[in-house]
Amino acid sequence: MRNVAYKQRIAKYYDSRVKPIAFKIGDWVMRKVSLATKNPTEGTLGPTWEGPYEITKFCRPGTYQLRDQSLPHHWNADHLKYYCK
Template identity: 35%
Template sequence: MEAMIPADIGIPSARTLFVIYNDEDLRLDLHLLEERRELALIRENSYKCQLQKYYDSKVKICKFHVGDFVFRNNEALGQEHSRKLAPTWEEPYRVKEVLGKGAYKFEKLYGIEIPRTLNTSQLKKCYI
């Protein structure tokens, strides 16, 4: 909108009529603003559901049971970066407890419990 001096407002002209109609259109747009936001939110949720469905169709489900043997990724601990030729996977562990949603508690083969839990993404099945 353009700024107008008070003298221009009192005189009917095309410019002042445009401003009056423009004000009415702006008020109408303000009333419709909430509806537009709701429609945008519905579209956004629909898009997120489509993305999740596509992603879930590509994911391989890997579940371990109590007593299964697994290797742990060395980078899972987040310690120092390993050397170039260092092994990627660490010794086999036995699954001690399934905590749900891909989290597991472990113990070493000779019975010492590992204090931390790890996720499925940091594990690989070991066939002993």
């Protein structure tokens, strides 16, 4: 019982500090490079972000579609950040 109360307090503290990222249609974002999309010839000195991409569609909370022909699927907001011009 005591362990459950501790976990609830930790969860409440974490949730109070997390700030969800919300983008709007038309915003420009950078996309995080994953191991699947990284060019293996660049090694560890390769870029960690690529883009910019324009958000064209809001699919569900935290999920967006980007304007690019090579990226047909949706992206989670955790893998995106605002592009500063």
